[in-house]
Every structure is written in C-alpha cells, then in structure tokens.
Amino acid sequence: MDVVTLAQRPDLEPRLWDLTRAWPQFMLHDPIGDLYYANLQRWGEHTLLGIENGQVITRGFSIAFAMGDEDRAELPSSGWDRVVHWSYLDTLSGREPTEVSALEIAIAPEHRGRGLAAVMVRAMVDNVARMGYRQLFAPVRPSAKHLEPATPMEEYVRRVRPDGLPEDPWMRVHARLGAEVLSVCPRSMVIAGTLSDWRSWTGLPFDEPGTVEVPGALVPVHVDLVQDHAVYVEPNVWMVHRW
Secondary structure: OOOEOOOOOOHHHHHHHHHHOOOOOHHHHHHHHHHHHHHHHHHHEEEEEEEEOEEEEEEEEEEOOOOOOOHHHOOOOHHHHHHHHHHHHHHHHHOOOOEEEEEEEEHHHHHOOOHHHHHHHHHHHHHHHHHOOEEEEEOOOOHHHHHHOOOOHHHHOEEEEOOOOEEEEEHHHHHHHEEEEEEEEEEEEEEEEEOHHHHHHHOOOOOOEEEEOOOOOOOOOEEEEEOOOEEEEEEEEEEEEEE
C-alpha cells in the first residue's frame, strides 16, 4: 500500500468518501464535522490516502490548531468537537496553529485485519513531523468499548494486558507506536436528533424514555420522549505521540 497526501493526489478526493461506510450511520451526524469536512481542500497536506491496486482503501484526517493562550492552556474535555471548532476559529482569525490532532483513520472493512491501522498511524506521525510539528495529539475512539457501553470510560482505559499495553485494540496500536494516554475527554462528540432521526440512523424503535444501547456506540444514547429528542455524548481518550 502506498500512502499519499490529498495535496499530492487531489484527483482522488471523491474516492475518500467511499470509506464513510466504515462508520456507523449515526456517527455521520455530528454537526461540528462539517467545519472540517466541508473545507477539506484547506487540509490537503493533513489528509492521507492509502492506495492499493489503484483503489483508496484507507484514509486519515488530521487538523492543526492553536494552543497556549489562557483559554487554551489544556487539551479540551470536549475533545474531537472542540479541536475542530478551535481550528475553524483560528482560520477565521488568521491565528497560526501550534499543534496537530488526528481526527480519523478509516479502513475499508474488507481490508481490516492486515495491520493497516498501524501503517496509517505511523504515516500520520511522519506526515505531521514533516510539517515541522513536535507531537501529534489524538482523541482516540477505543475500538472495543462499544462491546460494553455501560462501563465508565475512566475504568475502561485503565485496563492493561500483562505486557503493559492497553487492553483495547485501537489504543494498543497507538501505544505500540509510542503514544501515551493523557486523559479522558468525556464530551468528545455530541450527536443529537429527533427520535425519527435516530430511528432512521439505527433501525431501533426509540419508543421508551431513558437510555438505549445502540450498536457501535461507546455509551448509551439518552432518550426524551416528551421533547422528541435523543442525544449521544461520546467519550474519547486523549493520547499523544511525541518525537
């Protein structure tokens, strides 16, 4: 597999979106995402494509943003959403970025299990280093957490194997490449919609108040029948690669 940037192969941008099928449908409805994906041409150097036999089989997105001021002294507890928001505001104000965060690595389902996730993480680290940055943050979405949505993320991330590596497979990929866990970001993505929206996204009835466990979700979705509303607040885990 060859890995190139979108800046090198802008002709392949339409093929990037074929990999959206790798995500659960409800994950495509975070409104903050449009601040990045609708302006992808700005992020050509930050967008990676894995190409094999002429096909785009993996993709990787990252984003640059500024930290250091009093209101941005620490990584945000609102994780993925906030770094995209910060970066968008930086663009409007002409503020120079100081950091980079990974946003996504997706692999075509039929090519999973080949070790391509590690290849793409390494490629993203190398790409960010090439641009002159000294570290890469990542609001990591633990890949096995959806199997136990009731488990608090703080408890989940403390689990390690006898070799000291994280129990979660996706966290383990990052750790093997040198990343360390920093903190949980409890409100990394917020996805809200009407009950009709959620029924169309999941195929579930959403006809009882309280919480609903949705396939692919890391935590339960909160349901309010009176307000015809359901909201998913996804926790992620801040990790960092330094070099």
